[in-house]
Amino acid sequence: MLDRLWFLIPEFILLAGAMVCAxxxxxxxxxxxKRVGFIASIFLVIALFSVPYVYGQTDYTHPETMLPGLGKYIKMMAAFVGLLLVATSGGLIDRGYERAIGAGKDRFDPLRANSGEFHALLLLSLTGVMLICEARDLIWLFLALELVSLPTYVMVAISRWSKTAQEAAMKYFFLGALSAALMLYGFALLYVSTGTLVLQEITEAFSAQQNNGGLLVIAQVGMLLAIFGLLYKIAAAPMHLYAPDVYQGAASAVTAFLAFVPKTAGMIAIILLLSTVGWEDGLPPAIEMALWVVAVLTMILGNIGALLQRSVKRMLGYSSIAHSGYMLIGVIAGPELGLPAVLVYLFIYGITNTAAFATLASLSRGGKRVDSLEDIAGLYTTSPLAAASMSVASGSLLGIPPLFGFWGKLLLFAAGIAAGQISLIIVAAVSSAISAWYYLRLIGLSLLSNPHNHGERTKVTLRWPLAVAVVGACISIAGPLVLEGVMVDAKEAITLPESELAMSLPSLEVDDERE
Amino acid sequence: MMLASFGAATLASYLVVSGILLVIGVVGFLVRRNLIVMFLCTELMFQGAAIAFVAAGRYYLDYSGQVMVIFILTVAAAEAALALALVVFMHRQRDTLDPDAYGELAE
Amino acid sequence: MISIMQSIIATPAGQIDQLVDIVAPTWAQFILWMPLISLVLCGLCAALKVKTKAPAIITVISLATSFVLTLMLYFGYEGAEVIHIFEWIHVHWNGGSFISDFALYIDKLTLLWMLFVTGLGTLIAVYASEYMEHDVGKGYARFFAGVSVFLFAMSCLVMGDNLLMLYLGWEGVGFASYWLIGYFYQRPAAVAAAKKAFIVNRIGDLGLALAIYLIWSTFGTIQYDGISTALAAHNNDAATFSAFGGWTVHAIPYLLMLAAFGKSAQLPLYVWLPDAMEGPTPVSALIHAATMVTAGVYLIARTYPLFQLDDYALPIVAWVGGLTALFAATIGMAQYDIKRIMAYSTVSQLGYMFLGLGVLSSYGAAYHVFTHAFFKAVLFLTCGAIMHGFAGQLDLRKLSGLRKMRGWKIVSYTMLVGCLCLAGFPFTSGYFSKDAILAEAFVTQGSGFEILGWLAIFTAGLTAYYTFRVWFRVCCGPEYYEPGDELHGDDPSSFHPHPPRVAINFVLIAIASGAIIAALPYFMDNETKGINGGWVAEMVHDSPARGGVPNAVVAVVDGEHATAHEGVANAVVDQDHATHGSILGMDPHKAMYYISGVVGMIGLGFAFFFHLARRKAADSLRNKLLASRFTRWLPIAMENKWYVDEFYIAVIRTPLWILGKLFALIDRGIIDGLLVNGIAGTPRAIAKWFSPLHNGAVQSYAVSMIGGAALVILLMMFMPEIMSFLQSTMIGATP
Amino acid sequence: MTPWLLLLIPLIGAAAIFLTKAELSKWISLGVSLFVFVISILMSVQFEQWGSMGTGLRSETSWINSMGLTLDLGADSVAMMLVLLTTLLTPLCVWGSFNAITSRRKEYYAWLLILETAMLGVFLAQDLILFYVSFELTLVPMFFLIAIYGGKNRAHASVKFFIYTFAGSLFMLAGFVYVAWQNAQTGAGGWSFAIHDLAIYASTKLSATEQGWILLALLAGFAVKIPVFPVHTWLPLAHTEAPTAGSVILAGVLLKLGTFGVYRFVLPMVPEAVVAWAPSIAILGIIGILYAALICWVQDDVKKLVAYSSVSHLGFCVLGLVALNPIGLEGAVLYMINHGLSTGALFFLIGMMYERYHTRDMNMIGGLAKRMPVWSVFMVFFVLASVGLPGLNGFVSEFMCLLGTFVSSTDAQQWPGVLGPQYAAVAAIGMVLAAMYLLIMVGKVVFGTLKEPDTTDRGSLPVDLSLREIGVLAPLAALCIWIGVQPTVLTDAMRGSVEKVLSPYPKRVKEHVEQQHSESIMLKVPESETPDKEDHHA
Known part of the structure; x- marks a missing residue:
């Protein structure tokens, strides 16, 4: 038990942070x-540095989760990107309220202050992501996933006092509840078909079923339902429809959060679930086909959807859908190249996407937050730095070499090709090419076109998000230098506990012989 | 693997009930024009899953299914709190709970 | 200069030999470099905006140097040799090589050409120094730079040791011609003519390029030496060349022919030459009469053995030549612009040369090239002098009685010399050279050569007519002139013709003398035993073109021509080849002296009647022809050059242009518009279909999500069933 | 000297430009690019692989070991020549832009330098991914050069340029990765992207079908870049809209990336597929030659005309590439350099005209020889080089490409190919057409009666070319003459590399011919058994 808790130290730190913030x-x-964000960052930093220490200790043995190495990578990534996300939301919450108090126009009322709970929820959500890695069974997994999503609903709602934010929160929450129910029902069917909630045991049950002529239908349906429920988290087709609306409605900082945290959670959960059926002999055909269809639809719908948008956030929402599609290639490709590629991609995507949204978060035009393409036109005239980071982030998301995004895509390509998924790669290539159109529009508008004459100029009003954007852009450029390290870590994270599998499989065979 | 005494047919009937609950929940979510009812429908779906868990737990003589149900109820409660808060928000906004009234974010 | 000319021809070669022997023949490359140096210096003059006649002086000196060097080369000549200068395109690889060095091949054919190219080049440069003086400072340097380029390119063409070097010169002279025709670059007609010359020539060049590819892939080399070695190794038997299945050997002559016809303005590619008269007259004289246009003759002479590998190649050359001669003569008869008349006469005379080549009288062709260079140069230069003096007037109806005017005597009489030669007046140089060709047309047995011979004789009559039409009109009769349109701001009423001065007159006399003296080589003794035909024949003999030399010792003939002539000593009679044609039962070589003389006189007589004695008769004849419905077409067509240009425009240029427009439309509309932009637009179009999905309503989202998920899950679950269903229907469909 | 100098110095220069004043930027970039040029000259003097088949200028840096990615650099003789071409053209472009660029100068010169790095990276990369990265990186500066400093329609042009080439090269990347994966799977060494190893692996181990697909994937990237008909339509647009220096680089180097790619990857990697596809590629090349030439004829915009002429000219280069014999391939490589020089210079000239008259419409301007004699001399000179006048550079390469195509027949002894005289004969018509459209252009713009737009704003420029502008053109002219007269220096230098690339071909072609022969026999005698098609893969 102590072993288990030891590895939860980062989560505890964040939990403590959440309380302090609240x-x-x-x-x-x-x-x-006013410094709640700063406090949250401190806890994130502590958590970030605690991870290598925690995982470096040899006194404790890691509990038997499906992918024991996953925790270290994901937790560091979550803490690191979380840090960026906290900075992105710096100055966002209660800005007007605090100013009014400072000016003496208003009086402090704890019921009206949101900053504390916002940051607490943010940390809680990140805690959820971290907990997913440690999931041993479906209960844990379910709870962790809910811990990820529930705070995000609130965050969307309180991110700004506008009708659209509330509408976005409503849509996000209701559809989220629906998909959570689907996922839960999938879990239930998995339980029905295997009789256990522990992932390791489910794996054994499945391999027994495989040996007896294939997975039970109920298990397959359960798996598919669970996965489709999780597709909502990663915003993959057909569960992606909410994404543009919600991303547009929420404040940019929260959108950045939504585009990374639930996506990571969903992706890891899918990986964990799929690892119970295993990639050794290929995924079961029904599941593989379903994922294939989903990946293709996601890539295409995401990228073409973005073409029509006039709202930058909506556009980036579609782009985030498309990126889920790319990552699904890695999921289909399997543990050897695919899953490390997905993990690397998540990291890269998290940083560059955060940089893009952070740029938006830093800007305002005429007192309003920017959203439409018109707003960022000619950005270079007022803020070259914002324009440059926007462009670098877009370029990285597009995958222009040598930016960081390219390498993620390259790894996914390699994984897909190595898995023989040539058709997926062709779809990915074509849809990447399509995506060039709207990413170039972002680049072109911010760096090239002239600002619109009417209305005020877009200006940088928040410094912290801009700093995040610049940091993100710098990482996008310099990232390839540390790519090797990230890849090695990702590779370690995905190392399956072969020894245990090897031990458990012969024992099953022995059992069979005895019977 | 240890199995419970009641037969497979009985488990199937539990599962049918849970399936029916799920479907009712889904259909209700899709067709009802009230946010509160829609949320209740998701609760219905949750409970469908819960029934399946309980039945299977009994079937396999495994308590973890029932543990799961406890947690499901807890989560459902948390969600309900959230849902009500949101519904209040929405009602303040438009004086209606018809989900179709909230279509500002669209293409 | 005249004395030098005479001494060249008269002095036995041995006397100067010793002078030349001492120097290694590598200095021969300076024949090429001198014009190039002159080009650079002229360019410098242009850059420094020199306002004197310096460019002319530079050019004349360097060209004269070239000429002297050529003479030295001639007198030091001891046999064909290759002078290697530097490696140009020298590609060799594992198992093969393509070698085309910058090297000179000197044999007597080369020398024959180089002698009149550099000689006339020098003289015409002297002429131009006065002719172009009104442009001093503006285009003077440009003009002489162009002349230098031309001389360089022509030297490359003639002296190159391989076909690619010839090609270099070939395109080079084309470019020089472009440069010089377009000299008056602000005159649209000149620009158009220059362009036309280059493009039409490019068609010929295309043939030459393809021929070079073929020659290289057939013989493995494009050096003249190598080709003749390969030919000798194969015994000149076309059947033994097996590259590409053997057809290449037969294709080569036709491609070379295309090149020659382009450069030498033969049917069907002659159209550029008359237009080329837009250039300054010295250019017309040098490039478009004396030298460049004979490059085609040189090419065929140089590759004569290749032409003999195919049975139909030479007869086609003969027919094209004969028909061009006639065709151009008919146009020449009806023109009024004296320079154009000369241009058409050039085309016509070139036709004779090709006829000569075709009927295996390469000697006759070469001789005609040689004489023609002189007499046509003098004719053009006199035209130029007239044009210069009468402010651009060239219409023979507006000039008359020139020989009676002050200062125009030299012009008139040198023109007469040229006309006599061109008309083939007995005992002029043109008379002998033309006879050599005409006679051979009857001597050689070939497809319709006899008809061709009679056609050529008829053409000779036409030639005499139109030649003297010019002379009688312009130089004889009452004194009368109208100034042309290049008055340079003078008042037309106070216009006075300004007769040529020293330089022009000197050159006219020099070249006219050359034209007269050019008859001498016909009577000169041959050093080489066994051939007749004078000096030119000997020059040709020591070259690949020797197959066509009368009575050649080594006859590389495919059986058509007799190697023996009656009454000629030392003939090596080959009994197999002893078929010798006749004209009306007589030996053509002898009979032709009389026949062509008589025909020439008849043409001259007609000209005298219509254009000197009773000038109105010509107009009334024309009017009569025009009046009759049946004959009206003849003068109209002839005056309009048989509408060939219009025909080409309608049949080739316009369709291609329309095709270009069409392609441009296709490119914009279909390839870029429909395909590229269409494909690029597809995602947007699809996105628009899916757009209603995002209508903002929670429940419709839920429907899509649940529906989509359910659809996928159901499909996956029933996949085996679906597959087997599909399979069964597929199997059911196939019997 | 390490080749990294070539890549890093321009980048440092670009950084320096951002840190200093805008007035200095042009001088910095000129200095830096000249410095790089000098370095590259020094490197080429020390380069030990001229004429032989090896790779010189090597530098090995391991990078991502788990994927076998390296930062290995090196150049064979052909790459070295193109490096020199790039380092020569860049300072000229910088110098040529001194007057043209008035706004956003820092970025302009910085982008030019970054572009130089990217282009050099393409030629120097010894690792597939490094190649791809550089190949794609060239798009970015070019995109900005067109989009910021281009003409009216620059937004459309730049996006089209970017997406078109980006889309193509993604397939190329897929092809690369496929080869690397196959190698990793079957080879002993695990993942590797070393160009040399992969070429050997792919050419010997992959089946004909696989090679065919890889060929298509690679061509998807390279054909767009070359560009081959019918994927050429981005080029006229990009050229027309690009600023002068952009057009020069585009024509001078960027298009060569495609042909270089074919030389570097397609030919060595998939010989069997090349043999099977060469006729089709050649036919596309020929269509491009004639089609684009006819389109050139009817253009009114001088720059568009020259742009289309690039399409036409590179058709010859494509022919030379698939002729599969040394003369054709050497001609093609030479063509890359020559086209870079002469067409680059033509774009310079058009730019100089445009800076004075602000129009490129042939109906608006004419007879400029009267006004700008020096400009006209250069114009005519480079047009002639482009037309292929013997003695100038264009001729040699055009001639060699066509000759290579001509003799590339199956029954040739030493270097059999799959093309033949008929291909060369049709393609050679392009020579006539080239003369036609270019001389018509010269006839309108340079000669004829003087015609100028009513309002001409020359700014600070003199009527005729300034010394700076002459200085930009003169080196190019000198090189045109030098290559025209001494092409042997270059062909000798590239021989080893070219023969190495071609070494597998004679055998492959013979097998291909035998196979076709046996198939035709099979068609006649259906009873006979199918011969084992795969046996020569062993």
């Missing part, structure tokens, strides 16, 4: 209130 946020002492 309390600090309603402190009447304004300096503390």
């Amino acid at each position: 309390i600090g946020g309603i402190s009447t002492f304004a300096p503390i209130r």
